[in-house]
Amino acid sequence: MDRKAQILDEARRHGRVTVEGLAATLGVSQHTVRRDLNSLCSEARLRRLHGGAEYIAPRTNLPYQTRAILNAEAKTAIAARVATLVPDGATIFLSIGTTPAMVAGALAGKRGLTVVTNNLNAALALSEAEDARIILPGGELRLPDRDLLSEDAIELFGAYRADIGIFGVGGIDADGSLLDFHEPEVRARERIREGSRSAILVADVSKFGRRAAALGGHVADADTVVIDRTPRPPFDAPLAPLGERLILAGSVAHV
Secondary structure, eight states: OOHHHHHHHHHHHHSEEEHHHHHHHHTSOHHHHHHHHHHHHHTTSEEEETTEEEEOOOSSOOOHHHHHHTTHHHHHHHHHHHHTTOOTTOEEEEOSSHHHHHHHHHTTTOBSOEEEESBHHHHHHTTTSBTOEEEOOOSOOBTTTTBOOSHHHHHHGGGOOEEEEEEOOSEEOTTSEEEESSHHHHHHHHHHHHTEEEEEEEOOGGGBTOOOSEEEEEGGGSSEEEESSOOOTTTTGGGGGGGGGEEEOSSSOOO
16 A cells, blocks of 8 residues: 555544654655645545644445445454344345445354345355345346345335344434435335344444435434444544444444
């Protein structure tokens, strides 16, 4: 990873970075850091602050393959933690998205699962699970994400009742509102939540403050929220009332 990519990754993970801190982390001069920050700000990837810069969340969704490798360690930790909440023989819903797909991979060691999903990546990840029953909707496959969001796909979740529904989200606003990039994504996610005896929201910390246009649901609507670590203020505020419903799967909470 080149130096500018490292700076961008630090800013994405922590929300903001300082010239002094980056110089120490990267082992370069503060002048070099300032030059790199100016370049990233000119590309509208960071916003300059006194003594540093802050991350600008993308307004559009990134390509699937890019999202699949972003925050991979955090998503792996989330997936492993969620797998401990799913017993053998459960009926589960799985939403679209890279984190639910990684959860599916973590569930491949379970026995006797019935899985209803519009996420082909998740279905393939579970195809080797012992005695698994996998139910997919029909319709056109969205590429390159490899998911289905037709009306039939959305209604499929209404034809079943799941023990556990596991869903991701495009972004989480400062008031806890859940955001996605397209309105059918919201409807499918809400149908998963409504049709589950226990609904689990999975999101790595980069989703907090990430902007997306389609609004629906609130972080508090989930029965359980699994994240890698707490986000920076003010995005931590809607998590405070969750209590034991909030599970930190990754590193020590960010202050």
